[in-house]
Amino acid sequence: MLFNSYKFIFIFFPCVAFIYYLIGKFNSYYSSIWLSIASLFFYYIFSNNDIYILIFSILLNYSIRQYIYSNRGLLIIAVIINLGLLSYFKYLNLILNTFNYSGTINVVLPIGISFFTFTQIAFLVDSYYTKIEKIGVLDYILFVTYFPHLIAGPIIHHGSMMPQFKKPDVSFKIVNFNIGITIFIIGLSKKLLIADPLSKYADFIFLNSDSVNVISAWVGVLAYTFQIYFDFSGYCDMAIGISKILNINLPINFDSPYKAKNIIDFWRRWHITLSSFLRDYLYIPMGGGKKGKSRKYFNLIITMLLGGIWHGSNWNFLLWGGLHGLYLYVNHSYTYLISNNSIEKKYFYVILISKFSWLITFISVVFSWVLFRAATVDDALNVYSGMLGLKGVVIPESLNKILPNFLENYFNFGQIFLESKLLPNTLSLFEATFLIGLSIYIVLCGKNSNMVPNIYNDLINKTIKKSRTEIIYPLTIGIVFSLSLLSLSKNSPFLYFQF
Amino acid sequence: MNNKYLNNLLISTLLSTLLIVIINFIIDPIGIFNKINITNLNDDKYYIREHEGFFKAQLAINTRPSTIILGTSRAEFGINPVIFNKIFDHNVNAINLATSYQSYEESFLLAIAANRNGSLKEILFGLDYFVSGNQSFKPPGRGVENYAPEAKIAYLASLSTFNNSIKTIYKSSKNVPRCTEYDSFNISNGHRCFPTVKKSTAELFFENEQAYAYYIYKKNSLSSFDLEYYKRLLEYGYANHINIELFISPAHARQWVLLYHCGLWDDWQNWKKELVSINESVAYSYNAKPFNIWDFSGFNNITTETVPAQGSNELMKWYYESSHYKYITGDLIIDTIYNNTNYLDFGLKINNKNIISHLYFVNKGLLNWREINKVNDIELARICKK
Helix, strand or coil: CCCCCHHHHHHHHHHHHHHHHHHHCCCHHHHHHHHHHHHHHHHHHHHCCHHHHHHHHHHHHHHHHCCCCCCHHHHHHHHHHHHHHHHHHHHHHHHHHHCCCCCCCCCCCCCCHHHHHHHHHHHHHHHHHCCCCCCCHHHHHHHHHCHHHHCCCCCCCHHHHHHHHHCCCCCCCHHHHHHHHHHHHHHHHHHHHHHHHHHHHHHHHHHCHHHCCHHHHHHHHHHHHHHHHHHHHHHHHHHHHHHHHCCCCCCCCCCCHHHCCCHHHHHHHCCHHHHHHHHHHHHCCCCCCCCCHHHHHHHHHHHHHHHHHHCCCCHHHHHHHHHHHHHHHHHHHHHHHHHCCCCCCCCHHHHHHHHCHHHHHHHHHHHHHHHHHCCCHHHHHHHHHHHCCCCCCCCCHHHHHHHHHCCCCHHHHHHHHHHCECCCCCCEHHHHHHHHHHHHHHHHHCCCHHHHHHHHHHHHCCCCCHHHHHHHHHHHHHHHHHHHHCCCCCCCCCHHHHC | CHHHHHHHHHHHHHHHHHHHHHHHHHHCCCCCCCCCCCCCCCCCCCCCHHHHHHHHHHHHHHHCCCEEEECCHHHHHHCCCCHHHHHHCCCCCEEECCCCCCCHHHHHHHHHHHCCCCCCCEEEEEECHHHCECCCCCCCCCCHHHHCCCHHHHHHCCHHHHHHHHHHHHHHHCCCCECCCECEECCCCCCEECCCCCCCHHHHHHHHHHHHHHHHHHHCCCCCECCHHHHHHHHHHHHCCCEEEEEECCCCHHHHHHHHHCCCHHHHHHHHHHHHHHHHHHHHHCCCCCCCEEECCCCCCCCCCCCCCCCCCCCCCCECCCCCECHHHHHHHHHHHHHCCCECCECEECCCCCHHHHHHHHHHHHHHHHHHCHHHHHHHHHHHHC
16 A cells, blocks of 8 residues: 555545544553554555564564663674564575576565664664663554554654654644645655656666667656655655654655755755664764774765665665765865865866856766666666767657758747657657756755745744735645646555665 | 635645546547547547557447457558448448557457447457567556446546646647547547558568567567467357457568568467467367458468569558558458458468468468568568667
């Protein structure tokens, strides 16, 4: 059952929310139990027998957690068990393929395992360092399985979540409902109206990477760049929106990442909860930046490599992580040189870099997505060749016919462009251009969905005109909701389910 | 304020959904309802091709036909159902349900849909080897969901349909001609018109053969064919007293030589044997006379029509290109099948008794054609090797 399905929107979630508030009128603790049952049911619908792995992992970690405070040996064992379980499901196929194993073992990754494993490792590590007050098993089950975040994050931290689960606010609040439904609709529309239509271009180009040219390669890669952002941030918005309706605040996971002006900034805006996890539980324990510059860069690159391979059993992910590690190394080195006046700020290229910092960052990120999306390194190299023009510049056939006599054909240009194909007899170049243009506009000029609560508060406090409050915003959101609902017919899972 | 926000949001959602559904119903870009036709607004249906599986499924359900045509795009372009009126000398409710890349499973589903109220009496089934393989390409959107009762609602309440409605209005207002850049369908009988493209016949032959060699004969393995649904369709015919006339499509001789150079000749011959064998064994199990199977393929006076030279604007009499025959060729097929008219060596009824000798003559025809058309033969071999 996907968030973007009729069953979830019109049956599952309304039932869960209604019963949650109904029970809450009598006893808020029972509301938490209800939410745990609903979450386990949600996971069961998704994954069938994988629920046993989830329950095993929860009970094991809950039992260990009680004795882990200051017990280093137990912590190491617990982390090894968790990572071992994750690695078994995630990397066994890769290892077997690497060693050309010809047997029939085919391990299927339980959905959400990366997220619930990381959530629990963080919990165990913190329990080792700090004596966390006693937590009931039901609270712990809800903390791990809470359905809005279970499948694809955001990775939640017990510090911010446990108090909300222990003493849930079960009084229905129309303000939170309105904010929640608005964020949910924004997320739903990101997924259905932008990410899904873009996916066919990205899928087509990466599937036919051997026949791309410069235009189709860029269209495919840009399509994927925006697809992954709108898909994943759309999912997170939906999770945040659903939670808000239940008076539970989930952490934000995206903060307009494509507006970043350098790679360090990008990683503070992209998949924030994963970046925070890697920083707090990997980079800092390795020494972070406290053991000298060389060690800092080494730690950074190792962190990014592991962050890359976390995404899956494919060498491309490792290369993607490595490339971002390299980007961060360059970024940190450059920042260091500038801040220590080792480079004269008046130099032309320094001015140029600062002027074009957004573009450089954006293109660097776009280039890295090729590795992330391609099925193999060879496919990635094919797409890179296309992007760099090494496979030739092919103007779509219909456009090619009018370009030599552009002025004569000026009035037909719209019609011909409307019918132009990305590659002969394939997808529409016009639609691709429109969707990519719309995406660029939204990510650069649009307001962030994280700002919805602020905007809504401004509406309530009447700092915004009444007409906007009562008419323009709800009508616009209503139209977007309608368009999204009318796009629900396809079963379209989120990209991050595979991780 | 809070309630007003929510109320307006819900009202806006409902009204915009309703508006889109109404627009979709009026414009009807795939021609499912055909209730309102307004010139320069929605009378041309430009988007059937992209949803032809759904269009044909709904045509089968809505029409209650007595005669249907099944098969791939060859039968879809090549058989005009209007000819049945002449053949049977009265108005026959015949529709063309053939679709591009139609698998035997889709043919089977369409036959059942067309016979929902028991009106179906006759099936003309164009058989093509290239959709018989286990790995043959199967276009998306051809499944059972097209026949579900809620399929029409899903069509109306769809943003994709709305997108097509808007583009239909735009194209209609510009009078974009049908059957030129776009394929066009006869909405009432399903016959598809071959687009008039600005290319010479020789160019069309070359492009078509390249596509077949690369995408159909090489990329999608045909080495093991699956005739389960062919068998089930025959069984359905016997069980429901529907006559089925089977025929192997008359693609141009170059297409068969291409098959030879792509290493599929023997498999193609075996496929024919298997068609005959299954037909006779099913008939035996129903204690009935086997359905007729006609073979129009191979090398005969129609399929060996000379292809105009490169650069020539001359059109062919019987063919659009290598794979697709014109509907006047289709008229000959129907005349042969239903009137027993003899067009020399074009079309032969095949059965267990004559199949071996027939294949022997087809083999001979291949050798003969290659000998006479050496330049073409080399060209086709090169296309396959690429």
